Amino acid sequence: MNRQQSAIFQKVALAAHAHGERAGDRVSLLRLSAGERLLGAVAVLALLWAAVYWALS
Secondary structure (H helix, E strand, C coil), X not given: CCCCCXXXXXXXXXXXXXXXXXXXXXXXXXHCCHHHHHHHHHHHHHHHHHHHHHHHC
C-alpha cells in the first residue's frame, strides 16, 4: 500500500528548498576543491610528523 504524504509536509519541504536552507554551516569535504583537500591533508600530515618528532626528541 502506498500512502501519500501529508500536505503540510510537502509545503514545509518545498518552502525550505525554495529558500535554499542548509543543514548548518559545517565544512563539507565534498564541497572543497581538490587543492583545498590536498592542502588539508598536507597540514594534517605535518602535524602528525611534528608530534612524532616531538615525542622522539
